[in-house]
Amino acid sequence: MTTDGHATDDTDDGDVEEYADLGATTANAMEIAETSMDRVRNLVPDETLADRIRQKSVHATGDPEFQHLLRFTGTDDSEPVRAGARAVLDEAPVVTDITMVKAGITGRGHDCEVRKAIGNGAELAAETGMTRTAASVLELDSEGVYDGAIAVVGNAPTAALALADCLEDGTRPAAIVATPVGFVKAAESRQRLREVAAEQRVPLITNVGRRGGSGLAASLTNELIHVASDVRDGDVVLDEQ
Template identity: 85%
Template sequence: MTTEEGRQDRGTDREDGDFEEYADLGATTENAMDIAETSMDRVRKLVPDETLADRIRQKSVHATGDPEFQHLVRFTGETAEEPVVAGARAVLEERPIVTDITMVKAGITGRGHDCPVEKAIGNGAELAARTGMTRTAASVLELDRRGVYDGAIAVVGNAPTAALALADCIEDGTRPAVVVATPVGFVKAAESRKRLRDVAGEHGVPAITNVGRRGGSGLAAGLTNELVHVASDARSGEVDLP
């Protein structure tokens, strides 16, 4: 028997019920919904569940699998709730969601909103080649030149240079509706988020970031998705947006 024949035989012998353990973790099937809800129930036992900011902290723990990450999240605004409210309102207003790279875009949920979702990477190639700056920084600057970031949900999940470029754009007058920035790494990651926090605070742009070296695309997508979930709850009347 060939290897391929063996695979076919094993597949033929299985019944539909034998595949339940592989149920989609994207929370669209009944089994997956149970898994997702059980996971969040466990997170709520580890993280306070009183405010909209707590929902972002919970999602950070859910996305990283680390209860301590709740203490690394930072909110830029007059209150911790301000960037959450600003993000939810932007979702309700169907503002664009603009990510730095493809991986973050792929993690943005397609349910619960009608926001156009686009990525920066792939733009600004000529600028990158001419100046030697990173492709992600050039991409952010190119989209900003087109006015894409004004009023948008600006998401940076991977590249510190994208966060630094976005900070420069805000300093020069660009006003996103909200910024979610969790670039990861050992070179300029923490520094880029601090600069973004400082600039956002100075110019009144609500932002959600974190401290330390950790972060990443999955975290940025998860936090952005929680803004979508807050907006959905506001739409259904379960949440009042101040």
């Protein structure tokens, strides 16, 4: 499969690192990944942890302007990155809205359970007429799944709206990545989530406008995992970022 715009190889290779950026596991794949990110760093600042997320958004979308569409909720732009990396180090679950986002999250560099919301809440959806993704978020929230987890919404605006309702009711994910895409409620859902996350002091990474999607959400989540891997290796100290 592909994530972050490059082919990934999930086979083991004794000649490469156990965890590699962008999912690359062969020498050729690593060369492509490193060259690509070097070019991105020429277009995006490389000073803070938030810059790493901006770089990843540009790499995932192929658009240097996307860096300006990202929004971060916290005491500073890097706070949700620190919170997400700490959650990865604590082996918190990663909960996605749909299957496509789950499939795009790397299996390397972490021991977190990665699960999807969709497929839960079928009875609630049938009874109320709400979307399956909204019902699935509410169902998992009723089970306490989102507390302390990394919540990821890459496709469904109604899932983002449901998650915002959960935050208002006291749910506290460790961090949220939300990039639902589309022309109906997408921008509005992210705006509401930003407002509620700011009020409830929940770290959030999102974007403005209609754009987004599953691939972007998976890529940004993968960068949280990569930051955690760098912390584990001693290359990043979270308290200094």
